[in-house]
Amino acid sequence: MAHSDTQTVRQTAPVLSVENLTTSFLVDGAWKPVVRDISFSVAPGETVAIVGESGSGKSVTSLSVMRLLQKDMSRTEGRVILGDRNILELPESEMRKVRGNDVAMIFQEPMTSLNPLFTIGDQISEALLCHRPMTKAEGRAETIRLLDKVRIPSAASRFDEYPHRLSGGMRQRVMIAMALASRPKLLIADEPTTALDVTIQGQILDLIKVLQEEEGTSVLFITHDMGVVAEIADRTVVMYRGDAVETGRTEDIFLRPKHAYTRALLSAVPMLGSMRGEAQPLRFPKIDNATGLPDAPREGANTVATDQKPIxxxxxxxxxxxxxxxxxxxxxxxxxxxxxxxxxxxxxxxxxxxxxxxxxxxxxxxxxxxxxxxxxxxxxxxxxxxxxxxxxxxxxxxxxxxxxxxxxxxxxxxxxxxxxxxxxxxxxxxxxxxxxxxxxxxxxxxxxxxxxxxxxxxxxxxxxxxxxxxxxxxxxxxxxxxxxxxxxxxxxxxxxxxxxxxxxxxxxxxxxxxxxxxxxxxxxxxxxxxxxxxxxxxxxxxxxxxxxxxxxxxxxxxxxxxxxVPIADPTRRHRRxxxxxxxxxxxxxxxxxxxxxxxxxxxxxxxxxxx
CATH class of the missing domain: 3.40.50.300 (P-loop containing nucleotide triphosphate hydrolases)
Structure with a gap:
């Protein structure tokens, strides 16, 4: 969906609405909440990013939405409305139909998500045959079309290849093809570019944008990288130690951050081009962990004598x-x-x-x-x-x-x-x-x-x-x-x-x-x-x-x-x-x-x- 339609998008009913979500884990016989009272929505064709550091609760939030947490060790309260149903109340047999059909998920490490014993073609066509009535031949043809769609070169010849034969970037493309197999209304991407090199990351981000425009899919994007958030998200939820500390339009959060932790996250982002005119390396502003605020001006680093002999x-x-x-x-x-x-x-x-x-x-x-x-x-x-x-x-x-x-x-x-x-x-x-x-x-x-x-x-x-x-x-x-x-x-x-x-x-x-x-x-x-x-x-x-x-x-x-390199500038969001x-x-x-x-x-x- 084109970005010019954003205002129209937001006036329609949300694809996903999360209301007062609280997730607790059983620790030493007591329930310990790790995500507290989180609320947000994702409109059709919209990308919402959940951003925060390790331990902030962002991945637990996505797993709670998909109901993928271990039942006896976790408890999820609140409401998760997908379409017109609260999926937290669905029986497991119904939830299995929702996963991969209405909502699909891409994980951080594609190699652990793909079965090394089966070809990539078999794994994608299995997802198709589970959710759609089609023959094996139709499944093969649709799989090749999907591989082609996610820009995998020589898609037909790659059908019979095993995951270990592909690079990390190509494996992540396979995971995206598998997620898109049933044309889900919502795609949850949990740190899908963190383990990838910078050029592969750029390709995957471009690919997600293109597919979103072509298919009109909504995306819930989970990351700790503010540069990625600026490039891909319409709205952003900032999480810190289990709480949503700030929610709003991505431009507002980057240009006018209200919470101290959001300001700290943004001040800590290395910006490509920020060293123009600087002769020596510079330290980052230090962050006060109590207030989340950056401190005094940056100091320069060591100067190297030009006539010095190499060590x-x-x-x-x-x-x-x-x-x-x-x-x-x-x-x-x-x-x-x-x-x-x-x-x-x-x-x-x-x-x-x-x-x-x-x-x-x-x-x-x-x-x-x-x-x-x-x-x-x-x-x-x-x-x-x-x-x-x-x-x-x-x-x-x-x-x-x-x-x-x-x-x-x-x-x-x-x-x-x-x-x-x-x-x-x-x-x-x-x-x-x-x-x-x-x-x-x-x-x-x-x-x-x-x-x-x-x-x-x-x-x-x-x-x-x-x-x-x-x-x-x-x-x-x-x-x-x-x-x-x-x-x-x-x-x-x-x-x-x-x-x-x-x-x-x-x-x-x-x-x-x-x-x-x-x-x-x-x-x-x-x-x-x-x-x-x-x-x-x-x-x-x-x-x-x-x-x-x-x-x-x-x-x-x-x-x-x-x-x-992703640039932490939301005005660049719709550029390729x-x-x-x-x-x-x-x-x-x-x-x-x-x-x-x-x-x-x-x-x-x-x-x-x-x-």
């Missing part, structure tokens, strides 16, 4: 993974994960490696640390050749260069207190006594904004943001000069992300740390970087000062990445980014493949682009 120099780094197949394990090909990668990093500088999943940026970080062994190239750290080191020298090297991983929970031993986890590398390297280690732990916990008495707690007793702070403290235990941060903030909520980024910038300013910051989040990269290297299929296609790369991108892939729906090409090559020699053109000082 880390990487030259012509190559890493390929052999792919074997068949009974005899014959070599079928090689994945060219890193191909001829070169860059340098100075003390106190942040170089960001950006690109989509599969571009080789995390492999680069691991190869530099020698967590995987590269085929060739050189890695010089403080004048020493990392790739020529024996085990003893490598152990010493890791005092100088440490790594922070994406998932802090997987990085910490659940049976070890965080104090013991932070002290472990200090004691292993014999840098001091047990008493000195305890003093070091207290100092590091305070440095990363945690209380010293938290040292006796276990990882499960901390939030995601606090666990990432523990991982940063652990990385700092050996007083390193270089830190490789591999997607270290991508799994965090927006306000926690801001806190961790500010912490990293403050530590850089006070300790002179050099960061290799690996990320796919272009807005965060713009905020924290001195220089940026863009990776595509294992190669650096553009590298240069942050201002040059962001304000004057030269390579087509860099431009594509920039164009796909027109991000091409092609998939990232495979880095798998034949065993005898010889890569061509790449040439680079200098655009400006220190700004190079592959030609």
């Amino acid at each position: 880390l120099e990487v030259k012509n780094l190559v890493k390929r993974f052999d792919v074997h197949a068949g009974l005899l394990g014959k070599l079928q090909g090689r994945v060219h994960a890193i191909e001829n990668v070169s860059f340098s990093l100075k003390q106190g500088e942040t170089l960001s490696l950006v690109g989509e999943s599969g571009c080789g940026k995390s492999t680069t970080g691991r190869a530099i640390m020698r967590l995987i062994e590269p085929q060739s190239g050189s890695v010089m750290l403080d004048g020493k050749d990392v790739l020529a080191m024996d085990r003893k020298a490598l152990r010493e090297m890791r005092r100088t260069m440490q790594m922070i991983f994406q998932d802090p929970f997987a990085s910490l031993n659940p049976r070890m207190t965080v104090g013991a986890a932070i002290a472990e590398p200090y004691l292993e390297h014999k840098l001091g006594s047990q008493k000195q280690a305890r003093e070091k732990v207290v100092d590091l916990l305070e440095r990363v904004g945690l209380q010293p008495d938290m040292a006796s707690r276990y990882p499960h007793e901390f939030s995601g943001g606090q666990r990432q702070r523990v991982c940063i403290a652990r990385a700092l235990a050996l007083d390193p000069k270089v830190i490789v941060a591999d997607e270290s903030v991508s799994a965090l909520d927006v306000s926690i992300k801001v806190q961790v980024i500010n912490l990293l910038l403050e530590l850089q300013a006070s300790l002179g740390l050099a960061y290799l910051f690996i990320s796919h989040d272009m807005a965060v990269v713009e905020r924290v970087s001195h220089r940026v290297a863009v990776m595509y299929l294992g190669e650096i296609v553009e590298i240069g000062p942050r201002a040059q790369v962001f304000e004057n991108p030269q390579h087509p892939y860099t431009k594509k990445l920039m164009a796909a 980014r027109n991000v091409a729906s092609d998939e990232l090409k495979s880095p798998l090559r034949a065993p005898d493949y010889v890569p061509e020699i790449r040439r680079y053109h200098q655009v400006a000082q220190d700004h190079f682009v592959q030609v």
Whole structure:
């Protein structure tokens, strides 16, 4: 439905009306409410976004509407009117007819929603045959039409493919096709783009807008990303700790937010282009958790001396993974994960490696640390050749260069207190006594904004943001000069992300740390970087000062990445980014493949682009 018809849309009866919804879970024998007295409606053809951070109750709200919560452990009160029926009062047999027919749902992780044992064609046609009277041949034809509709290339040939053969973006398209199979009046999308790369996210958002215009479907969109909300939602419900703290037109909420928490969420959104004219990385405004209000002006970060010698120099780094197949394990090909990668990093500088999943940026970080062994190239750290080191020298090297991983929970031993986890590398390297280690732990916990008495707690007793702070403290235990941060903030909520980024910038300013910051989040990269290297299929296609790369991108892939970033500006809501729906090409090559020699053109000082 065209957006010009919005006023007409809102005057008709709502497709979904949620009235005083309260959902409670059974905890230690008592009912604990996690969603309290929520009310909102969705009109025909309208998109309503429920936005909030982890634990706000937004996903529980959508699962309550669909009646997908475990019956013996949950209790849902209030009214959920779909059409003219309160679906909370329907028997389960009737509710099964509603799900997938009148209301369909797309979940965050498509791989866990698709059955790996069945082809995607069989799974979509099963949804059709359950709800509509048709033969198998008609089901196949309709499935191919749906696959074509969600812009899956070569739809007919993809019918018999299994989910593992498709990329994350293509799997999410399959889930959308399955959800649309019975032409539902309402589509509930629960974080459908969170796990996707920025260009794939752009494609999915464009796709949902186009399908909505073609089919007139209403959408209830659940997300924590304010940029996505601005681009897709007509109205927005802001949730905080189980309550709806603000509801209204998206433009009003972005331009005139009334609640302190909404203002805090908006102030924490990294805006692409906000660094124009700024020479150095900037910290975000800090957020007072009690009031939700941003504090005093932003401070600048560390300035890097131009004549300084690099602390880390990487030259012509190559890493390929052999792919074997068949009974005899014959070599079928090689994945060219890193191909001829070169860059340098100075003390106190942040170089960001950006690109989509599969571009080789995390492999680069691991190869530099020698967590995987590269085929060739050189890695010089403080004048020493990392790739020529024996085990003893490598152990010493890791005092100088440490790594922070994406998932802090997987990085910490659940049976070890965080104090013991932070002290472990200090004691292993014999840098001091047990008493000195305890003093070091207290100092590091305070440095990363945690209380010293938290040292006796276990990882499960901390939030995601606090666990990432523990991982940063652990990385700092050996007083390193270089830190490789591999997607270290991508799994965090927006306000926690801001806190961790500010912490990293403050530590850089006070300790002179050099960061290799690996990320796919272009807005965060713009905020924290001195220089940026863009990776595509294992190669650096553009590298240069942050201002040059962001304000004057030269390579087509860099431009594509920039164009796909959601902007937290509701006036752009009805624009199409027109991000091409092609998939990232495979880095798998034949065993005898010889890569061509790449040439680079200098655009400006220190700004190079592959030609």
